Amino acid sequence: MSEGTVQSLSRIRARAIKGFLRQLLGHGGAQLGLVCLVFFVAVAAMPNILVGPLQTAITATGDFLAPPSGQHLLGTDDVGRDVLNLVAHGARISLTIALLATVISLIVGTIVGITAGYFGGWVDVWLMRLTDFFFVVPSFVLALVITPVVLEVMGRGGEILGFRPSLFVIIVVIGLTSWAFIARVIRSQTLSLKERTFVDRARIAGSSDTSIMVRHILPNLVPQIAANGALVVANAIYIETSLSFLGLGDPLQPSWGTLLSLAQRAGAASVGAWWYLGAPGICVLMVSLAFVLIGNALDDTFNPRRRVIP
């Protein structure tokens, strides 16, 4: 390939990306979602700088269940910890769990979907049977049964990759149980892609099946993976929050769900401590709404004919 062609190719690509970004950023929902997301990512990136180290019952500075004031903007919890401090540190835990779980389910879902769609036949039938199972049974229910057993097997002590074992287990379990939706989308897209001429050309040129799947089909799936990936993150946040609320989280590294669980145990609702249960809940709502909005905007931008959710 001559140098001129390479240059014009990269120019075309740059123009396409610019056009795509302009269209995406012109989308009202996407703007709202991105602003929200940038804010929470910033908080999650540097909670220590913003609100100081995570408070414990020993380092707590306030009264018990004090309502919001100048000193504690979001009030305090039942042992006197600053709720703003807890929520900011919770952002890091909740977002990390959701994003890592999503990465796992995107990888599994994409591999299953491409393989089933590309090879067809019995491979397709059996992989789709498996997918059907995970599609039909809610991942929250699966995680609810699997997580306590795995925790019992592994024990709760120590750390794995900087995570308490219970959080690590939650990441893996959510990741391995919520890929079915992605697999279905990817499979149906692969079915149409593999009939295209460029796949035939690659095959005649002597590419192996793996190389066709990875180098020719996968790049064309990026739009689907991105748009649906955003929805998977929202779902992962929901599952993590629910599991932690039921007490499967880790009080030493509290996520928003764990904070809600602590608030529930402290009877925050029945004593009217709205700030304690309100703050983590609003965070969950805002972050998952942000991902849903971004996912819908990506979907709209990639495929203007589809308008499932405006």
Place this chain on the structure above:
Amino acid sequence: MSRRIGAIFLRAMMTLLMVATLNFILFRVIPGDPASLLLGGARISVTAEQIEAQRQSWGLDRPLFPDQVVDYLSATVHGDFGYSFKFRGRHVADLILERLPATIALVGLAQFIAILCGVMLGVYAGWRRGGGIDHVATGASLALYSTPSFWLGMLLVVIFSTALGWLPGYGASSPGATIGFVAWLLDYLRHLALPVFAVALGLIGQYVVVARAAMSDVVTEDYMVTARAKGLTNGQMLMRHAFRNAMLPVVTLVSLNLGYVVAGAITVEAVFAWPGIGGLTVEALNARDYPVLQGVFLLLGVSIVIANLIADLAYGLLDPRVKQ
């Protein structure tokens, strides 16, 4: 048609088999032998001979596959889910049956309200796309869709129970207020109100989104133009042409959604200490009562599979094109 039904049933059986297999595997993975677990773990001193005798009487000394798997599956099919750890000696099946009515009341009522409100609102929003109600309904639905329903429940307790004192936010009955059936029922319904509201609010969001999307697809169809050209009124077009066609995706969603509804109800029940399956699950979770957890998992699996069966079969009846 019969071939289709056969395939549907085969798939349902496969799903159930996988739920049962997962149950079997999980129970064997837990550290510690089931026999020593059930004999009281380390709290009571048991001799090795006693454990061995128990293992033999339960068939635990036989090979895992096929003997134990077959035993487990046949016991499960006969409704024997084993004994609870926490409620010593109680059958898991009895415990679940005891708690089932409360959950059915909660989920059933919430579904009913959510379908009624959600579909009406969604259909109207899709019919009058771009209008004021459409904008409000779509925005609110997205927000509700992104909110965990148990958190909505906690907010409802703060507002309606703690601050206003209108409704109870805990349990299923007030102590001493249950003289006579009518008084009991009223008291029960008052306790049911907030949990139902919490579950229903979460569902309404989903139903509005789906009903609206289905409706906006339908109104651009050619047969709507034909209907208009025939001189039908708006109401006739809505009821005869748009509504019926838009209901297909909604029917599918409602029946496929059952698993997710019950799953959501588990956390809501935990907020309100509602004595249903969710409450039981949380108690089992805290006490690591695995047999009960497995029983609940199996129950959910069976109800999801049945809901799917109904959805598949209903789809064939509702949409004549599926029959071919």
